Amino acid sequence: MVSQTETTHPSDALLLATIHAEPVDELAAVRAHARECAQCTARQRSLADDDAMTGALLGELDDPPRTADQPRFVRRSSRRWVRRGLRVGGAAATLAVAAAALVVPASPLHRLVSRGIDAPSPNSIPAAVPAAAPAAASGIAVPASRSLVVVFRHEQSQGAVDITRTGTGDITFRSHGGNAAYQVAADQVSIDNSFPADAYQIDIPRGVQQVRILVGTRVLLRWPEDSAHRVGTSQPGPLHIPLAAGITNAP
Amino acid sequence: MRLPVTASRRNGPGARAARFEADLEQLFQQRFTGLYRYLHRLSGDGALAEDLAQDAFTRLFERGEMPDEPMAWLITVATNLLRDDRRRSSRRLRLMATADESVGRSARLPEPDASVVRAERQHQVREALERLSPRDRQVLLLRHSGFSYREIAVALAMPETSVGTTILRAGVAFRASYQELHGEPD
Numbered sequence: 001m002v003s004q005t006e007t008t009h010p011s012d013a014l015l016l017a018t019i020h021a022e023p024v025d026e027l028a029a030v031r032a033h034a035r036e037c038a039q040c041t042a043r044q045r046s047l048a049d050d051d052a053m054t055g056a057l058l059g060e061l062d063d064p065p066r067t068a069d070q071p072r073f074v075r076r077s078s079r080r081w082v083r084r085g086l087r088v089g090g091a092a093a094t095l096a097v098a099a100a101a102l103v104v105p106a107s108p109l110h111r112l113v114s115r116g117i118d119a120p121s122p123n124s125i126p127a128a129v130p131a132a133a134p135a136a137a138s139g140i141a142v143p144a145s146r147s148l149v150v151v152f153r154h155e156q157s158q159g160a161v162d163i164t165r166t167g168t169g170d171i172t173f174r175s176h177g178g179n180a181a182y183q184v185a186a187d188q189v190s191i192d193n194s195f196p197a198d199a200y201q202i203d204i205p206r207g208v209q210q211v212r213i214l215v216g217t218r219v220l221l222r223w224p225e226d227s228a229h230r231v232g233t234s235q236p237g238p239l240h241i242p243l244a245a246g247i248t249n250a251p
Numbered sequence: 252m253r254l255p256v257t258a259s260r261r262n263g264p265g266a267r268a269a270r271f272e273a274d275l276e277q278l279f280q281q282r283f284t285g286l287y288r289y290l291h292r293l294s295g296d297g298a299l300a301e302d303l304a305q306d307a308f309t310r311l312f313e314r315g316e317m318p319d320e321p322m323a324w325l326i327t328v329a330t331n332l333l334r335d336d337r338r339r340s341s342r343r344l345r346l347m348a349t350a351d352e353s354v355g356r357s358a359r360l361p362e363p364d365a366s367v368v369r370a371e372r373q374h375q376v377r378e379a380l381e382r383l384s385p386r387d388r389q390v391l392l393l394r395h396s397g398f399s400y401r402e403i404a405v406a407l408a409m410p411e412t413s414v415g416t417t418i419l420r421a422g423v424a425f426r427a428s429y430q431e432l433h434g435e436p437d
Contacts, residue, residue: 013415022400022415047419054422057429057436058395060369060376061292138397179284179397195284 009037015044019051019184021139021172031170034143041143045186048142052183052190059181059192139174139201140182142189147210149188150202152243155215156193161200162238163213163221171208174201201238215243271316278321279308286322289396290329293389295377303332322398323405330389330406379429387421394418 010030017024018031034040148171159178173182173189178197183190191200204211211223220241283304290300307329311321318324380388386407393403394414404411429436 013419016419017400017415020394020400050422050426053436054391054425055395057376057379057425058292058392060372061295062288138399177281179282179288181395181397195288 009040009043010034012043012047015040016047016051018170019044019048019140019142021141021174031141035168044143048140048184049186052185055181055183055192062194138180139172140184140189141170141172142184144169144171144205144208145187146208147187148204148208148212150211150213151188151190152193152213152215152220153190154193154196155218156196156243158242158244159196159198159200160240160242161202161213161220162240164201164203164238166203166205168205168207169203171205172201172203175199176201200243213241268315274317275308275312278311282322282325283308285397286325286329289326289392289398290333292392292396293330294333295373299333299336303329303336306332320402320405322402326393326398326402326406375433376429378432379425382428383421383424387417387424390414390417391421391425 010026010033014024014026014030015034018027018034024030034044150173171189173191175191175197176199178193179195180197180200181192181194183192209224211221212219213221220243221239286307287300287304290303291297294300294303307325310328311317311325380391383391386409389407390403393406394400398406400414401411403409403414409417
């Protein structure tokens with residue numbers, strides 16, 4: 001007979017899936033269990049550390065950070081994509097669609113083609129990349145403790161972070177657009193924004209009493225010192241902080 | 252029964268094409284860098300990775316409609332393009348080897364301005380990656396390039412329930428290989 005006190009711990013794969021914020025069926029149950037079970041909390045931290053180490057090693061294979069010219073990179077890619085599309089496609093239908101796109105200003109293809117034709121000078125200010133839809137969010141969840149340090153590795157010329165205080169649960173990070181990668185260490189999450197996202201969303205339980213958010217070495221937010229900016233208060237809605245500037249309150 | 256003119260316009264071929272283009276542009280903006288990052292890490296060649304990622308999107312554009320799992324579709328197409336490119340390159344190198352054996356090696360030399368330390372670290376990571384099975388390597392690289400378990404499962408035709416355990420196993424094997432070859436990472 002199974003004892004009432006006998007506990008079934010979630011598998012490592014399941015714990016890792018929660019760290020990766022995968023929508024597994026057992027997510028709520030696993031998180032609830034991990035909060036109560038010191039053994040699983042420790043295991044989850046260890047898995048997160050290992051996963052971060054793997055991510056850091058694989059990150060060595062990437063190009064040097066290209067944050068500054070990333071928008072140009074995207075635009076150049078768009079341009080080449082359309083050009084190739086026209087060349088490789090070759091079919092009259094493709095040409096007709098593209099030709100129509102050129103004369104229909106509202107068409108997305110028109111915008112891509114226009115970007116190709118109206119290539120900016122190297123000194124021009126990059127156009128804003130269209131906002132990403134929430135459906136493409138990627139992210140992680142990490143167990144909450146009393147303090148948290150979040151470091152964006154690189155400056156971003158655009159994009160913002162929205163911070164929401166939640167009741168309980170894990171600290172969750174989500175990014176929309178771009179391709180941010182996360183590294184987790186004890187009480188610290190480093191966000192590799194070499195391929196910057198348009199928006200970052202961080203949900204922080206109220207139990208986390210001290211928070212620092214940095215962009216490189218620049219301090220973007222300090223809790224509780226910045227409480228004058230309604231951080232940590234009970235006002236509804238997320239705190240919206242443009243990454244390029246300092247703290248500004250959401251309208 | 253004839254549809255009202257407005258409804259037929261809304262659902263007609265023109266509207267469908269416009270929706271497809273809008274979806275495609277959004278997908279491109281959101282996911283191009285992820286696909287590029289995966290291909291770059293897999294191939295070790297940034298220019299090739301950029302070309303292949305763009306070719307994959309071009310093929311989706313030519314397809315004219317979204318597959319059920321667009322990212323899985325793009326991963327599969329891009330990976331096949333990479334495989335074809337490697338096959339062509341290897342045949343080309345074999346043919347050229349008799350004429351000039353240095354050609355193959357020179358293609359792998361680091362850029363003149365690349366840091367020697369950086370090139371060495373990349374070599375170390377790649378060496379550890381090479382020890383993994385192709386499937387484990389792909390799963391690990393896809394996950395760490397931002398793809399979801401579902402996208403990985405569909406792209407590699409494996410059960411979604413196996414993705415987590417594969418990531419775990421591949422991660423352990425990768426770190427162990429790295430440590431065995433080069434010691435603890437910094």
